[in-house]
Amino acid sequence: MTLILPKVPLCKYCGAYRFYREPDSICCSNGQICLAESTLPQFLVDLITGIDPKSKEFQNMIRTYNNHFAFTSIGMSCDENYQRRDHGVYTVRVQGQIHHYLNDLIPQNPCNRMIGIQFYFYDPLHQASYRMNMLPRLNMTIVERLVEVLEPNPYAEMITTL
Template sequence: MAARREYRDPETRHDLGPMNVACAHCGALHWIDERVAASSKHAPEFGICCNHGKVQLEGLHQPPEPLHRLLVGNDAQAQEFRSHITQYNSALAFTSLGVSDDKNINKHGPNAWVFRILGNLRHLSSALTAPDGVSPSYAQLYMYDPSVALQQRMNRNSNLRRDTMQALQTMLTLFHPYAAIYKQAYEILEDVGDVEEAEVRLRVMPGQDHRRYNLPTAEEVAVILPGDGSAGDGRDIILRNRQVNGAPMQRISDIHPAYAPLYYVLLFPHGEHGWHPDIYLDEPEKAHPQRLS
């Protein structure tokens, strides 16, 4: 007599419904089941987005042209751009993405492409001048004549549209503040001359508004010479004209406010600073508000 299989309830599809319930404080969309237990379906409250209005971040600016048109347009150029937006962003970024990803996860079946990270995600910064015989890349391209920079980007991304790449390159040169800051750092290091291991240190400081960090001014983009006794800060971005022999690319701290806009240039075309550890919760009833971190 054959053994009887153990009975199991048939699998059912779990449906959370539409994700269309807005937070009353910040407008973020949620599923209704994400509301805090103490609230009702008629007056839902959510804590995972803005902690009931205590987290108040500065809003993003309207994307400048031509980026706005490429994001919302329906013509062939806009559709091509959105199909390759990640590649365009990487070609125009100031920093490189350092990551080990799982190559095996996308080998089976026609499922949607998955980007699975193994270990830590990190952003890396190289010297402002490429070594002899090596083509410039990332921030180095912002030091070059625009026509030379465009050709280098197209050499590496021949499947992309040249007119789109040129328009986005011009836009970032005009609107992204770090294009000018990196160029200024490059000129400072050029003026120093042949002093080896001279560096420029970018340290942005919180302003009166705890949601914002101030960009460095000409006085704050300081050149550091070897042996001057300056103490390093892990949250600084250190820029050098040439890579020190044997030195790896510099890893930018993920708590630096420029960590996101230096890589995700098409998401932050105005160079809007991201998260930093000095953001405070908006708690006017407390004499000493807590840091968001």
């Protein structure tokens, strides 16, 4: 038997899709939060939809690129009994609340690897090489272009001017 959740109207303030029984205010606090609008750069459109070798490489590693360029990561307490991958489908059972985890803005120890938001405090000219040192399996050309694309990002600008 297939169960289908009822359709939920889009948010009347920001047009976001919502899940069944999700509160109206979860996406934009009833219109109090307004995200900066931006168009997707053609470079990203080409990487996502292209069939050339560079696009295929990006598509195969899209989660790695996404995680590598993320400001934050997911924070939660997990039931470790469900995290073993000895059989079946990988499952995460969250205990408590899910939240965004934001690393320190500056690594505590200079020998520590940079992660997340810490990359955004470096000059874009050097940021790509720092990122490549962290994950050398990524394509340098793609990393350089992604750094360029994110440079005018209003959220990155806000963070780096704090």
